[in-house]
Amino acid sequence: MIKVFVADDQDLVRAGAVATVNAQPDMTVVGEAADGEQAVRGAASTRADVVLMDLRMPLLDGIEATRRIVGSERPAKILVLTTFDADEYVYAALRAGASGFVVKDAPVGEIASAVRAVHRGDSVLSPSVTHRVVEQLLAFAPDPALRQAGAELLSDRELEVVRLVATGLSNAEIGERVFLSEATVKTHVGRVLTKLSLRDRVQIAVWAHRHGLAR
Known part of the structure; x- marks a missing residue:
């Protein structure tokens, strides 16, 4: 059973992610957080396998939370939850150690597949965001x-x-x-x-x- 921790400061988005995960036969939500500090503590205390991580959260943003979780004694895999207007943060999260990203309004099956993929050690790039991230990277010093x-x-x-x-x-x-x-x-x-x-x-x-x- 894949243990998933959900971190997002928007109640509705977090509830949707929790429902998506708990509907899968091979995964379960072990905790939730509404800010980055809670995410870091919660991922450690629940010994989560995968953290669904929002990037824009209070107290500590998802990028720094990702960096701390990945650098901890028992690191969880990080799957970034993003929206189109948060693209500028996606690559920073990947550089911090995230295993991939998926858009928040992706189909249930896509999110579930992404969780399974990062859990087994693969990287995940949401097709609907990949081209925008690539465009950003091509626009700056490579x-x-x-x-x-x-x-x-x-x-x-x-x-x-x-x-x-x-x-x-x-x-x-x-x-x-x-x-x-x-x-x-x-x-x-x-x-x-x-x-x-x-x-x-x-x-x-x-x-x-x-x-x-x-x-």
Whole structure:
């Protein structure tokens, strides 16, 4: 059973997230928080596996809360809950250690799948937000690692996976598109990260856009 902690200062949003999680047969909500300080304490005391984290909260924002939870003795995986107008904070949260992000009004199935994905160690990029995050990153000074290698280092299959990662698809969704197992897709993503000296799926998406492999 996946233990999920929900942190959001909006009562209705938090209640919706709680209902979504508790409706799943393989996960349960172990605690709630309305501010970042409560989130840090609660994630530790409940020994949560995954924290659904809002970014804009009082007392302590979701970015710093993420940093503290990820840096704790028993870190939980962080899945950011975001809205379109909070995009400017998403990459900062990923840099702080979040495993991915999903929009608050995403379908129930998408949120549940995202929780499962980060719990098993994958990254999650919500397709409806990924392109906006990439646009922001392309507009500012890039990480030098993004320029270290070219497409010639990747196999045709790896290039295909890169294009699909850049659209925000999960490993399972990519597997369905290219008729590969989720585990095989994960292996390809790992090889891409190693070959291109990149840290995460967001950097893969940015790299793909820089090299004309994605729109």
